[in-house]
Amino acid sequence: MVAAAVTLLSGCQRVSFDPRPTADIAPERLFMFTAVQAPAPATGLSAMRVDLGRRLFYDTHLSVNNSVSCDTCHKLTAYGVDPGKSVSTGHDKKPGGRNSPTVYNAGLQFVQFWDGRAATLAEQAAGPMMNPVEMGMPSPEAVVAYLHSTPDYKKQFQQAYPGARDPVVMDNVTDAIADFESGLITPARWDQYLQGDTNALSNEEKRGLRVFLRSGCASCHAGKGLGGNSYQKLGAYRDWPDRTTDLGRMAVTHNPADLLYFKVPLLRNVTETGPWFHDGRVKTIDEAVRLMERYQTGRRLSENDVRSIVAFLGSLKGEIPQQYIQPPSAKAPPIRTALTPGTSRQQLALVDLNPSKEGQ
Ligand code: HEC
């Protein structure tokens, strides 16, 4: 008993203070984090919904002048953001107020949007289509009318939502988009580490993990996504200078106590999703870490520490699921009648791409 306790104690110290860059932190001590896996390929009805959601995600006709799709601001080939843009611009090129967060791993979060005003991916998906500075559609009816007027869409909805008298309804639109988005998971070397492969991280990254833990970053950035589990005050340690431009959660709840509370963003792929912060004003990942140090933790980080944390954040960069995100060909939308359970996502994507070669 005593021996075990001592080991545990010295073990704890090792987690927090041992500066040796090569000392591993045993994955089982990293209980505040959870690994993710690539989701199993959808089959049957859910595969049809995923296909439909993918098509809707890429469809510019869901915007008022056919110029913008979800992919415009959440480019799936670019880690789900509009790279380099501080804030998004919508159908009329007018800037919105906030930086576009990534759609990769978004489904891991407890709520959606920087201020959490949508509870689920499906609830979120209705927002941009009717948002005047995003896709600018006049009404849900206008979206549904477009889909109704496109015969192969109708067929695809009927197949994905059989039994309904009229399956082309907004609830199914957002449901299908959410099903597609739920598959946008990007496992990374970090997950291999958590699952026991301590060689998956370089020494510099391991040092970064150590500094990350020591600095208290994990008190807000933990769980599956290293974020997305809570609202936290921007300026938790020291007042954030800009207290009026974006009120954060207070704009939703109207409770002054929520001023500058934001949903803690995910850190998966964060090295790829700049510029950073809700307003995209932070141009480098080093600066983002420095601001966290100053305003969220109050710990002093050396240049070396910042470099190591950034290296560690790099280990959270996952693989883009290239097959899964293949846009359906505009000429030959993926309509399938027979889907055998167990058809792999790769096979499905090939079917999408080469409908003529499928031979069905
Ligand atoms: C004009 C650019 C633009 C378009 C088009 C757009 N989005 Fe977004 N999206 C944003 C911005 C900006 C935010 C953050 C807004 C906020 O938090 O207030 C956002 C937030 C999100 C989120 C929440 C992510 C998170 O971490 O909180 C998801 C999911 C999402 N969008 C999916 C979609 C889908 C699905 C579509 C198409 C139906 C779409 N977006 C169209 C810019 C856009």
Ligand code: HEC
């Ligand atoms: C008290 C909670 C808290 C702590 C501690 C904290 N963060 Fe954050 N972090 C946040 C919040 C909230 C945001 C969103 C800020 C915004 O956009 O306005 C954020 C944003 C970030 C971003 C930018 C993400 C993006 O997509 O724009 C990075 C990178 C980051 N944190 C890393 C860290 C690191 C590294 C540490 C430790 C030094 C840390 N954080 C400590 C709450 C915290």
